[in-house]
Amino acid sequence: MEMVMDVVLHAGRNTIELCLFVLLPVMVFMLAIMRLLESWGVLDFIVDRLAPVLRPMGLTGLGVFAALQITFVSFAAPVATLALMESRGTSNRHLAATLAMVFAMAQANVVFPMLSMELHLIPVLLWSLVGGLAAAAVTYWGFGRNLSSAERLEEEDDRPNRSKPAEGPKGNLDAVNQAGADAFRISVGAIPMLLISMVVVALLQRLGAIDWITHVVSPFLAVFSIDQAYVLPTITKYLAGGTAMMGIADEMLRQGAITGTLLNQGAGFLTHPLDVPGVAVLISAGRRVTAVWRHAAAGAVVGIIIRTIGNAWLW
Secondary structure, three states: OHHHHHHHHHHHHHHHHHHHHHHHHHHHHHHHHHHHHHHOOHHHHHHHHHHHHHHHHOOOHHHHHHHHHHHHOOOOOHHHHHHHHHHOOOOHHHHHHHHHHHHHOOOHHHHOHHHHHOOOHHHHHHHHHHHHHHHHHHHHHHHOOOOOOOOOOOHHHOOOOOOOOOOHHHHHHHHHHHHHHHHHHHHHHHHHHHHHHHHHHHHHHHOOHHHHHHHHHHHHHHHOOOOHHHHHHHHHHHHHOHHHHHHHHHHHHHHOOOOHHHHHHOHHHHOOOOOHHHHHHHHHHOHHHHHOHHHHHHHHHHHHHHHHHHHHHHO
């Protein structure tokens, strides 16, 4: 029991430090920028210009907005967009393509805080875009080709909700205050899941389970010249989510168990929401989104593989 309490207290300190002193400031800054760009009409302008280009890949105007949300806000931000797409009658095929793209792309709530851990932003975002578009296309034309293409969208509905322009300094201040409130909600909301995840992972470490798994998979890793340091963050990421992985990676960096180069090489398979918590959150957007998640996950795997090869090749 003493060991469990020691693990809980240690994990609690790391969780609070990560959420309040790393995640919160970054999310406030990124959300404030996104809110201001949205209120000024910049996001609407971008979506309107990109939507016709990306339509052949199975993405609508709202799909483009979802890509911007996961890239610059958080992995949970596209939930509202997916719910809106479903309520407006977007076809299952387009829903699957959009969800696949979101599953495959880099999540802002992990990528931007990890810049303090020597992660390089531009390569991650470029390969995230390539992988996300590939996931959407392969889902739309491949894994989801048998899904219904019937939709009831009118042209003016195929875009995000038009926000009112910010009216002077007060409008800008309101946008920033709203961003701060949303960032605080996201950061504090991550604490329970992150704490439980870090406790579970720490207990597995103390009990020797991680070392046993590392020993078992070592021959397979050696065949592909993969460093064993990836085992712990990978297990954490896929079982507990990207935020928990970030906490583990931060601690490993401090202990010298992993390097910034390894984090950059592994960014393709460590910074996306295709994990247990990520899938659970994103498919909560609606009934039809839940129905197509397997098609989307299959397409997302293709995009993640492309991202993995791309990031590893650069480093």
